[in-house]
Amino acid sequence: MRKLFPILTAVLLCGATGMAFAHNCPNEMKAIDAKLSTKPALSQDDAAKVAKLRADGEAYHKAGNHDEAMKSLLEAKKILGI
Template sequence: MKTLITASALLLCSVAYAHNCPNEMKAIDAKLGTSPSLSMQDMDKVKSLRAQGEKMHKEGKHDESMKALGDAKKLLGL
């Protein structure tokens, strides 16, 4: 019984985590909409990481997606 409860909790956490990718993308997009003062190199990197995050999210690779999106947010100061 404990195993079933633990498995259910892990499944719910992973589903909730997977659905956070779009929220992270929205936060990045909102910040990009304010024309942040970044170097051209950093801006290109943010856009690349944002695109990678979306691609990985669509492929079901949510851990990798959150990593890329997190890196983009760090560059943006979020």
Template sequence: MKLILAAAALAASSLALAHNCPNEMKAIDAKLASNPKLSAADMGKVKALRAEGETFHKAGKHDESMKALGDAKKLLGL
């Protein structure tokens, strides 16, 4: 019984992370729309990481997506 509950909790947490990717992308997009003061190199990195995160999300690779989006947010100071 404990194993079943643990598996259910793990599945639920994976789904929660999967559904958080779009929220992370929205936060990045909102910050980018406010014209943050970043160097051209950092702005390029943020945009590349954001695009990478979306690609991973669409491929169902939510851990990789959250990593890329988290790195983008760090560069943006979020």
């Protein structure tokens, strides 16, 4: 029983971490939207790519695919320099 407790604690913490990332998608979208509202100087290609990545990230988030959502949203933030 003494060995089982640390294992269960580790599993619980890993699960909590996953849920925290899942709920971070909206914050990433808000950061992208805030940056876009300042009208950053982007090429047409970069602006289109950011818009697509932002939309894809939201779609993945709504579908419950938070890993892909974060990947798309972080790529958009990278292009925006945030």
